Amino acid sequence: MRWRHPGQLVVAGFAGVTLIGTVLLMLPIATTAGQSTGMVSALFTAVSALCVTGLVVVDTPTYWSGFGEGVVLGLIQIGGLGVMTLASVLALLVARRLGMRLQLSAQAETKALGLGNVRQVVWGVIRLSLTVEAVIAILLALRFGLRYDEPWPRAIYLGVFHAISAYNNAGFALFTDSLIGFATDPFICVLIMAAVIIGGLGFPVILEVLRRTRRARRGRPWSLHTRITLATYGGLLVLGVIAVTLAEWRNPATLGPMNVTEKLLAGTFHGVMPRTAGFNSLDVAQFEPATLLLNDVLMFIGGGSAGTAGGIKVTTFALLAFVILAEIRGEPTVHVLNRRLPGAVQRQALTVALLGVGAVMIGTLTLLAMTSFRLDDVLFETVSAFGTVGLSTGITAKIPAAGQLVLVALMFIGRLGPITMASALAIRERPRRYELPEERPVVG
Amino acid sequence: MRWRHPGQLVVAGFAGVTLIGTVLLMLPIATTAGQSTGMVSALFTAVSALCVTGLVVVDTPTYWSGFGEGVVLGLIQIGGLGVMTLASVLALLVARRLGMRLQLSAQAETKALGLGNVRQVVWGVIRLSLTVEAVIAILLALRFGLRYDEPWPRAIYLGVFHAISAYNNAGFALFTDSLIGFATDPFICVLIMAAVIIGGLGFPVILEVLRRTRRARRGRPWSLHTRITLATYGGLLVLGVIAVTLAEWRNPATLGPMNVTEKLLAGTFHGVMPRTAGFNSLDVAQFEPATLLLNDVLMFIGGGSAGTAGGIKVTTFALLAFVILAEIRGEPTVHVLNRRLPGAVQRQALTVALLGVGAVMIGTLTLLAMTSFRLDDVLFETVSAFGTVGLSTGITAKIPAAGQLVLVALMFIGRLGPITMASALAIRERPRRYELPEERPVVG
C-alpha cells in the first residue's frame, strides 16, 4: 500500500503510538493497585494523553503508578511535539508547493514565517519545547519544594510533570482536584499560564517573535499569520478572562467566597484554560450554565495553529470573521490587515469550522441518546474532547464504555484536524480538466 | 434620507408593521378580558406573528379576543406573503444584475427559475398563496364541522386560521395545547403538513414544479436551485421523521402510549414541523434531550428559500456541504450536480450560516445569564426563535421581559436574514479599485 497523502501517514502514526500506549497502560505495573486496567479505560487514557486533552476516566495520581504516570507523560510529550512538528512541516510544504506555482508571494511568506527547511523546523520545535519545559519545570520545582515543603525528588517530579503537561496544553495533573489547591497561589498559576500560552500560540508565531526580538528587524513586516494569531489569541484571552470572572463573581461554589485579588487570579486562570489547556483551579461542575456555554465557544475556537493547543484554531475563527465582514460590506474580495485572502484559504477555514461543528453535534447527539445527562454537561464534554481541552463537569468516568469511545473519536478528530482526517480519507487530489457551466442557487 | 439598499427598506417596512401590530394588540378590545396588554407581550406577539414564528407569551385562544386573533392572522399573512414576495423579487433582481454582467448563463437561470418580471412574481406569489390557503381552509373546515361537530361558522373560522397559519409556517393555533388533541387524526395532520411543505419549499421551487407538470417540458433541465431544494428538503424530512420517531418511540410522555400507526403519524408530524412550522401534536417539554438537540439542528437549517419557512435555508446547508466535499476531495472548484458554484455564492452561504450561529450563541448566552433554565431548554428556545419555528419546551412566558426582547431580536434577525440585516447596515457596496498582495495564514 502506498501512502498517497501525508495525512494518512499522520493518522497511522498516531494510531500506532496509541496502540503501544494502550498496551503499556494495561500492564499491571502501570497501576498502584498492581492490577490490569480494562481496555477502554487504557485506550481512553492513552488517547487523552497523546491528543494532549486531559479528560480522565480514572484519577491520575491515585490510580496510575509511577510507571503509568511516566507512560502518560511520554504520550503527552510525543503528542505535543508530534503535532507541533507535523503542522509546522506541513505549513512549510504547502507554502513551498505554492511557491512553485505562485512564485514570489508565497516564498516571501515562507520566509516571513521563518520556516527554512524541514530539518530546521524539526530541531527548532524540539529546542523550543525542551527549553520552555525545562525553565518552567525548574521554577515549579522550586515553588513545590520551598513553599509546599515537598521533598526535593518529589518537587522536581511535580515540576517536570506539570511543566510538560502545561506546555503541551495537556491538562493532566498529579492532584486529584487538578489545581484547585493552588487557585490562590499566583506563582504556580502564572507559571502554568505562561507555559500554556507559549505552547498554545504555535511554533511559527513563537519563532517569528523570538527572531524579531533578537535581531530587531523593524523593516520587514510581521507575517499575516503571526499578526492574526496574536491579535485573536489576545482578544479571546481578554474576553474569556473578563467574561468568566464576571459570570462567576458571586457564585458561592466558585469565585464567591474569595477576596478580590483571589477572584481576579482564579478568573484569569479560567479565562486562559479554555484555550485549550484544561487545568482547573475552580470546580467546573459548579459553573453557571452561561459560563459553561461561554467555555464551549472558547474551547471550540481553541489556540494557535502548529502549536500544542486544540480547537479549530484562532486563525480559522478570525479569517471566517473577515470573510463575513467583507460579505456584509459588499466587497468582492476579502482583505485581512492589508492582505488579500485567497479563496482556497477561505474554503479551508470554512471546512475546518463546519466539520468541527458536525463532529461535535454528532458526538453530542450520540452521548445524549446513550446517557441521561443534560445538554449543558454533554456539550461541554464533547467540545472539551474535540478541542482537546480536558475540562469537564465530571461526567467522563460515568459515561458508558461506548460513549467513552465516542469521546476517543472526538479527541482523535479534534487533534489531527478535520482537514487532515478528511484529506487522508480522500485517495488523492482530483482536479477536473473541464469546466462546468456556473449556476447560482438562491441562498438564505 | 435616501434608501441606499433594498435591505434597509425591508427592515423599515417590517418595523413599521410591527409597530402597528403592537399598538392594535395593546387595545383592550384585543383581549377577551377587555384589558390593555403590556407593551412587551404585545410586541412579542406582533413580532412572533409577523415573523411567522409562533412562540407565544400568552395563550392565543383564551387570551386574545376575535379582534386580537384577527390582528395575529393579518400579521401572519402580511409577514408570510411579504417575505415570500420580497425574497423572490430580490432573487430576480440579483439574477438580472448578474445577467448584465455575466450575459448568458444567469439569464438562462432566471428563466429556469421562472421569474419573469417583478409584477409577475408579486401576482404569482399572491395567487399561489391564496389558492393553497383556500383549498386547505375548506378541507380543514369540513373536517372540523363533520368530525368534531363544530358549528359551521366556527368550523370555517378554525379552517381559515389554521390554513393560513400552516401555509405561512406560522405555528399559531387556536387550541391551548396546539394540535396535541389531533395527534392521532390523520386528516388534520396531513392537511397541516401539506400546507407547511408547500409554503416552506419556497415560491421559485413551487412555480417551477407547477410549470413543468402543466406543460411537461421534459427537454429543459431543472434549475439547480430547485434540484438542491427538493433533494435537501426531502432528505431532511426523511431524516427528521425517522430520527424523531425512533428517539421518542418508548418515551412514556410522548409516543410511548400510542399504537404503531399513531406513533408513525405523530412521529412524522414532528419530523416535518421543525422545518419550520412549529405546530406540535406531542408535548415538546417531554422530548428526550437527544430529540431536542436534533430538533435544534433541523430548526436551524429550516426550509426553502423565498418561502414562508425560516432557518438558514436548505440550499445554504446543502451548498456548504458541497463546498466541504470539494475541499475534502482536494478539488480546486466546487461542483454541485454538474454545475460550478461561484465563489461569491459560497461566501454568501458561509456568512448566512455563521452569522446565524453567532446570533443564536449570543442570544443563548444572554438568556442563560438572565434565567435559571438549563441549556437544553434555552438553546431550543433561541433556535426556535431564530429559525422562526415556534416550538417551545414551555419557557417562553416564564422568561423575564428583557429576555423576551432578546427572542424578539432573534425572530427579527432570523426572519429578515442575517444577510439582509447586515447589508442594510452597510451604507453601500465598497469595491476596492486596487489589488492587495495575497498572503496565506495557516488554518486549522
Ligand SMILES: [K+]
Ligand atoms: K488539554
Ligand SMILES: [K+]
Ligand atoms: K413557525
